[in-house]
Amino acid sequence: MLKLWRRHLPACPHIDKGRTWAKCSCPIWVDGALDGRRVRKSLDTLNWQRANQIVHNMEADPVVTKNSSISDAVPAFITDCEKRGLKEPTIKKYRETLNPLLRWCASRDITQVRALDFPTVKGYVRDLTDSTLTIGKKIERLRTFFAFCHDEGWCDSNSATKIKKPKVTNAPVVPYTAAQHKAILKAINKYPVKNSFGYDNRKRVLAFVLVLRYTALRMSDVVQLRRDAISNGRLLLRTSKTGATIHLPLPPAVLRALKAIECKSPFYFWSGEGKVKSLITTWQRTFKALLALANVEGHPHMYRHMLAIELLEKGTQVEHVAAILGNSPPIIYKHYSPWVESRQQALEKSIKKIWA
Numbered sequence: 001m002l003k004l005w006r007r008h009l010p011a012c013p014h015i016d017k018g019r020t021w022a023k024c025s026c027p028i029w030v031d032g033a034l035d036g037r038r039v040r041k042s043l044d045t046l047n048w049q050r051a052n053q054i055v056h057n058m059e060a061d062p063v064v065t066k067n068s069s070i071s072d073a074v075p076a077f078i079t080d081c082e083k084r085g086l087k088e089p090t091i092k093k094y095r096e097t098l099n100p101l102l103r104w105c106a107s108r109d110i111t112q113v114r115a116l117d118f119p120t121v122k123g124y125v126r127d128l129t130d131s132t133l134t135i136g137k138k139i140e141r142l143r144t145f146f147a148f149c150h151d152e153g154w155c156d157s158n159s160a161t162k163i164k165k166p167k168v169t170n171a172p173v174v175p176y177t178a179a180q181h182k183a184i185l186k187a188i189n190k191y192p193v194k195n196s197f198g199y200d201n202r203k204r205v206l207a208f209v210l211v212l213r214y215t216a217l218r219m220s221d222v223v224q225l226r227r228d229a230i231s232n233g234r235l236l237l238r239t240s241k242t243g244a245t246i247h248l249p250l251p252p253a254v255l256r257a258l259k260a261i262e263c264k265s266p267f268y269f270w271s272g273e274g275k276v277k278s279l280i281t282t283w284q285r286t287f288k289a290l291l292a293l294a295n296v297e298g299h300p301h302m303y304r305h306m307l308a309i310e311l312l313e314k315g316t317q318v319e320h321v322a323a324i325l326g327n328s329p330p331i332i333y334k335h336y337s338p339w340v341e342s343r344q345q346a347l348e349k350s351i352k353k354i355w356a
Helices: 048-060 070-083 088-107 118-126 132-152 178-190 201-215 252-259 276-294 301-313 318-325 329-339 341-352
Strands: 002-006 028-034 037-042 234-238 245-249
Touching: 002 048, 028 048, 070 088, 070 132, 088 132, 118 132, 178 201, 178 276, 201 252, 201 276, 201 301, 301 318, 301 329, 318 329, 329 341
Parallel strands: none
Antiparallel strands: 002 028, 028 037, 234 245
């Protein structure tokens, strides 16, 4: 026969009343004999009703279910991500989501994956203090983790699928204006001439800005731009984020600026040593300092918006703009629909029908 009892935590005010006192929120344990075996373990729940249901299921089917501890499941999931060839930044984000989950469970004496039911996981998400966008991303990663655990047989269902992501208000798309771009170019003459390696800073910064302006590449792709990616005045590369192939002609001004960079590295803006994340951080600081000299507020991604909007305002087809940016047409419509000329003309034509 199995009996339930509360294993009082050190901070519980009822700890002196013993295991017979059940009117608190301490972890519930089970003790007794089942099919001739001694059973004494935590049920990984604080809910008395759920604990009774677990004991009922154990007595109805004494076969030992396949369990795994949370401390074993998380490393197993990370190892699976590595074997599937996921990139290190992606794996790092999984760690940043699951390591706090481990600490959260440890503070509540929750040890088994099977104990992470919907109310428990929802409680973990409720305790997150990140922005709504970050919480939404963490919920997506939790869904992937619990799907892995479900496939391994460590839990009965994916506990994170029913958790609703918070509503996120997308920031408006703001491009650089022609005047702001001109001010940024002018500010390059105020930038320090030499850096700690002796390279001409101004030539490198000029080339960096022009590549952003005329290719709409993400910053992560620009900082890793290889010299062999440009041939016969054309750029050919695969983007690091989506793997899309970008094949574009480059203006003579961009080609001249890149050729002027004095560096023996196979990369234009990188020595090839160190981590890419550190490289991106360094160039973010450089660009921020340049904007301060230009008295312009913004970030590198605004050049991507600038080129996309210019193309759409000149009547370029959405499919072509998507190919240039390495995105899909739905993404272009999502972010830049107010600037799609054909769409805007159709809207104006529709609204004018009711004027009469």
